[in-house]
Amino acid sequence: MTAVEAQQWLIEKIAHRLGVPSEDVPPETYFDELDLDSTEALILAGEMENWLGFELGTTTLWYHPSIKDLAEYIAEESAARAGENHAASA
Numbered sequence: 001m002t003a004v005e006a007q008q009w010l011i012e013k014i015a016h017r018l019g020v021p022s023e024d025v026p027p028e029t030y031f032d033e034l035d036l037d038s039t040e041a042l043i044l045a046g047e048m049e050n051w052l053g054f055e056l057g058t059t060t061l062w063y064h065p066s067i068k069d070l071a072e073y074i075a076e077e078s079a080a081r082a083g084e085n086h087a088a089s090a
Contacts, residue, residue, distance in 0.1 A: 001052070003074070009051065014067070017040055018035055028068055030065050
């Protein structure tokens, strides 16, 4: 999982939830600037965890408050988990 892939996924999902084109959701947008209510944010987080195959901590969005920041974190976390899985199977 790359940061670009994660960022694109986030932008597409957020744009869909907001009913706007993907181009209208810049990666630098902070989550608290989006017009998502708490239920929509929870649904988005659940979809993201299903897509990623791992759970995000409850403070993840707090520490990675923009789409771009979260995408970079997801890429790092994915790489770390892939390394763990590779080491465990070796």
